[in-house]
Amino acid sequence: MLHRLSFVPGRLLQSVPVAFGVTLLVFFLAHLLPGNAALALLGQRATPESVAALTEQLGLNKPLWEQYLLFLKQLGQGNLGTSLTYQSPVTGLVLGAIPVTLTLLAYALVLSLAISIPLSALASFRPGGGRDLGVRAFTLLGQGMPQFWVGIMLILLLAVGLRTFPVGGYGETAGEHLYFLFLPSLTLAIAMSPTIIRSLRSSMITVLESDYVGTAKSKGASGVSLLTGHVLRNAAIPTVSVIGVNLGYLVGGSLVIERVFALPGLGSLMINSIFTRDFPTVQGVTLFVALFVVVVGILTDVIYTILDPRVDLGRASSA
Amino acid sequence: MSRRVGAAATAIVTALALAGCSGGGTAAGGAGGATGAPVKGGTLTMARSADIISMDKTTTFDNNSIRVMEQIMEPLFHASPDGTKVEPWLATGYQASADGLTYTITLRDGITFSNGSPMTSADVKFSIDENTKTAETGWGFINSAIASVAATTPKTVTVTLKYAWAPLIADLALFANGIVPNNYGGKTSAQFYDAPVGTGPFVWGGWKKGQSVSVKANPTYWQAGKPHLDGVTWTVVADASTRKLQVQGGQVDIDDTPDWSSLASLKSASGVKAVTYPSTQIDYIAFNQKRAPFDDVHVRRAVSMVIDRDALVKAVLFGNGQPAYSLLSPGTPYFDKAAGGAKLDVAGAKAELAKSSKPNGFTTSLLIPSGNPNQASVAQIMQSELSAIGITMTIKPLDPTANKQARLASDFDMTTSAWTMDIPDPDEWTSFAVDPTGGSHSAFTYYNNQDVIAINKQAQKVNDPTKRQDLYSQLQKQVSQDAFLAYLYYSPYVYATTDKVEGFTVTPLGTYPLQDVYKTK
Numbered sequence: 068m069l070h071r072l073s074f075v076p077g078r079l080l081q082s083v084p085v086a087f088g089v090t091l092l093v094f095f096l097a098h099l100l101p102g103n104a105a106l107a108l109l110g111q112r113a114t115p116e117s118v119a120a121l122t123e124q125l126g127l128n129k130p131l132w133e134q135y136l137l138f139l140k141q142l143g144q145g146n147l148g149t150s151l152t153y154q155s156p157v158t159g160l161v162l163g164a165i166p167v168t169l170t171l172l173a174y175a176l177v178l179s180l181a182i183s184i185p186l187s188a189l190a191s192f193r194p195g196g197g198r199d200l201g202v203r204a205f206t207l208l209g210q211g212m213p214q215f216w217v218g219i220m221l222i223l224l225l226a227v228g229l230r231t232f233p234v235g236g237y238g239e240t241a242g243e244h245l246y247f248l249f250l251p252s253l254t255l256a257i258a259m260s261p262t263i264i265r266s267l268r269s270s271m272i273t274v275l276e277s278d279y280v281g282t283a284k285s286k287g288a289s290g291v292s293l294l295t296g297h298v299l300r301n302a303a304i305p306t307v308s309v310i311g312v313n314l315g316y317l318v319g320g321s322l323v324i325e326r327v328f329a330l331p332g333l334g335s336l337m338i339n340s341i342f343t344r345d346f347p348t349v350q351g352v353t354l355f356v357a358l359f360v361v362v363v364g365i366l367t368d369v370i371y372t373i374l375d376p377r378v379d380l381g382r383a384s385s386a
Numbered sequence: 387m388s389r390r391v392g393a394a395a396t397a398i399v400t401a402l403a404l405a406g407c408s409g410g411g412t413a414a415g416g417a418g419g420a421t422g423a424p425v426k427g428g429t430l431t432m433a434r435s436a437d438i439i440s441m442d443k444t445t446t447f448d449n450n451s452i453r454v455m456e457q458i459m460e461p462l463f464h465a466s467p468d469g470t471k472v473e474p475w476l477a478t479g480y481q482a483s484a485d486g487l488t489y490t491i492t493l494r495d496g497i498t499f500s501n502g503s504p505m506t507s508a509d510v511k512f513s514i515d516e517n518t519k520t521a522e523t524g525w526g527f528i529n530s531a532i533a534s535v536a537a538t539t540p541k542t543v544t545v546t547l548k549y550a551w552a553p554l555i556a557d558l559a560l561f562a563n564g565i566v567p568n569n570y571g572g573k574t575s576a577q578f579y580d581a582p583v584g585t586g587p588f589v590w591g592g593w594k595k596g597q598s599v600s601v602k603a604n605p606t607y608w609q610a611g612k613p614h615l616d617g618v619t620w621t622v623v624a625d626a627s628t629r630k631l632q633v634q635g636g637q638v639d640i641d642d643t644p645d646w647s648s649l650a651s652l653k654s655a656s657g658v659k660a661v662t663y664p665s666t667q668i669d670y671i672a673f674n675q676k677r678a679p680f681d682d683v684h685v686r687r688a689v690s691m692v693i694d695r696d697a698l699v700k701a702v703l704f705g706n707g708q709p710a711y712s713l714l715s716p717g718t719p720y721f722d723k724a725a726g727g728a729k730l731d732v733a734g735a736k737a738e739l740a741k742s743s744k745p746n747g748f749t750t751s752l753l754i755p756s757g758n759p760n761q762a763s764v765a766q767i768m769q770s771e772l773s774a775i776g777i778t779m780t781i782k783p784l785d786p787t788a789n790k791q792a793r794l795a796s797d798f799d800m801t802t803s804a805w806t807m808d809i810p811d812p813d814e815w816t817s818f819a820v821d822p823t824g825g826s827h828s829a830f831t832y833y834n835n836q837d838v839i840a841i842n843k844q845a846q847k848v849n850d851p852t853k854r855q856d857l858y859s860q861l862q863k864q865v866s867q868d869a870f871l872a873y874l875y876y877s878p879y880v881y882a883t884t885d886k887v888e889g890f891t892v893t894p895l896g897t898y899p900l901q902d903v904y905k906t907k
Contacts, residue, residue, distance in 0.1 A: 100785070100787070100788065101784070101787070101788040101791050101792070102787035102788045102790060102791040103787075106787050106790050106791055106794070107786075107787050107790075108439070108447065108448075109447055109523070110447030110448065111447075111804075111805060111806070112447060112527075112818070113447075113790065113794060114794075114824075114825035114826050115794055115795075115825075116522075116825055117522065117523050117825070118794060120522045120523045121523040124523060152439055153439060153440070153595060154440065154576075155595075159595075160595055160596070163594070163595060163596065164596060219627060219631075222628070222631050223631065226631065226635050226637075227631050227634050227635045230635060230636075233635075233637050234628060234631045234632040234635045234637050235623060235625075235628045235631075235632060235637075236621065236623075236632075236637070237597060326624050326625050326628075327625050327627075327628055328628065329433070329621070329622065329623035329624065329625065329628050329632075331594070331595075331596035331597035331622065335596055335622075335624065336596055338624075339436070339437070339596075342785070342786060342787065343787070344787055
């Protein structure tokens, strides 16, 4: 088993140049934006003189390559630099925002599986039947509705109308986090589950028609035991890669959702830092997101390998 | 387990599909009137679009930060509730010498900092000097007339000026001149402002960056019996519709600056009050006189006269606000309502254009910040109005920081902009707007009228209110004639609160004294 995961260290090593390339790209793209942090900080009273003075004070008048080297040097010491807006370490800001976004993503994933697995099963047991049509209508709806609109509708219904859930915010304790994050996670889950359902439904149909499922059925397996014992694991394999790819997009989707639900996550941090030209923070967030996407890619392959003994990425990549 | 959750999720989704369109259910809530004595206790939560940046009162220009620091650190004087006068606060009064060069300020007795140490003249001297030092990149420019501050006796401070300077007391009312302990109580300024200490009604609570900032009641506040609240929390809620829904859902007590478009529905919602307060904000169009044809006063007048300000107030502010006809706003001292700013007069505009260097019209552009629906409406309305007199105007949206850079570099033909006052004295704005040596090339227009500059300088030196009124009236009339800006409208501040919030009020300078606020049960 373990030897089949031998591809992981190599892939982790590959992620270093990927992350490096992303920071390089983002650093120079960000500096193409006109204006700097001094302008953003000085407000309506900014004069050319005060902007020039603050620019120098913040070290923003140094050549770009020098600023980038400084960033790399600090990174080597495990330090993401100092936020120009807050004058405090970027590492602290990013570490504060990571739990919010990661919890949101994990929660959304759990909820979308909780929506997708039963619905896919419901649809696949009798393809073309009434239930299948219902599920397919839901996937169409789920994909067609814009995320921010779904979010606002959920707020109107469950938070303002019924007052069951809060209108945005993150809460203080772990229990509150789960409570506060329910609606935003559900919003993301509604957006993500149609893709999962489509993939899972079609692979479930294929698996259900296969001979070994016929054998299992003849031995008396049905319903949930058939599903969990014989169908799900094989049907899940293509869906795992669909989820892996979609998690990357989900990070992007969470930017909008964080705004609608007032969550202090990476998306909010990123947007504010771009508006205020707080480049060290932009760099820090980008670096983390890039690493996250790379790691999700590797994890997808790991799960794939575990689910399907025939897959051997170690041999494929070394061949 | 997952099956049950899935079923619940399916049920919610179905309910949503069924109820989706009927949304907007209004919350039940008692319509309450404010009667009786203030209620003690409770935490007030206010949702705002952005986080604070810093508590350093000398170098922070961000209003969200300033509104918080004002609850903790107080100045010697402060603006009256209507914004037009200066009242003693930590001081009891002052005496100016006959030549206007020396001010002797008496401090109030019995004031202590929240750390227990009494406030003395040494603290006052230190606090004002610290601000003066930041002239280059902070608020120190506001103290540029001050030669020195001396702690004459423990309860008296003497301020010596370089030249006669009428706005001094108003300048001392600025939060940046707020009083902090001498030598920051032995800390560095960075350490001190991480958890600032002052004499205010609230003490520093804590800050979760990107999420919330909070203050707690100061039990030893010098105004006995205040504050009524146990504490205040400001949360970061970037999205305006989320803020609106939070106040409707009772999750927050106050929504800072709801959208104009949502005001009518907030006003009719039960359990919510949406109130506007007069501000000092003036929105205007600046003409770049370095670029032809805006060096021509007839062109500037023509553009100013073709703008329908009533239509702007209706379309942009949804009727909440007034058309602007003066450089100063009604909430600013020495405002003159007979200032003669341009009014809608299309025939007059055509006549002015005929007299100008471009009698047949021209092509130009208007710089606006992107992502701001108000400015976009102004631009679109102006575009169609200008086309009526043969001026073709393109709209140039730039993201807010890039927009600011273009304005600072005077890289525009025309631009939208706005100003709000920080002190109850017109000089802060007039010197920025009409004096090319004020650092901003006359609000980046390169307007340069020697008569106006002389009047502005004279008004800085005269202490007599009647004489100052006369000077500022002259100034307002002359700049209207020169049409160096096209005034658009005065927009009020707007806040939505639940009907449990009592005593909340906003001054024209945008400050809100929270020591008077309480929440009914």
